[in-house]
């Protein structure tokens with residue numbers, strides 16, 4: 734018995750769907766992890782809300798001094 738390409742496709746569709754779902758899940762997880770790492774290594778200027786180096790003393794965008802601002806880390 735010879736299967737037509739459409740029948741083969743229909744048989745494989747559920748497996749492809751599972752693989753696709755897992756792939757998307759892993760991708761979303763990676764993106765979330767990367768964003769978390771990025772946010773941990775940066776902080777926002779309280780004045781202009783731009784992302785800065787956590788060691789920054791003066792905001793490089795609005796030139797506001799940040800020494801009184803203690804970032805929430807950990």
Ligand SMILES: [Zn+2]
Nearest residue numbers: 778781792795
């Ligand atoms: Zn700023």
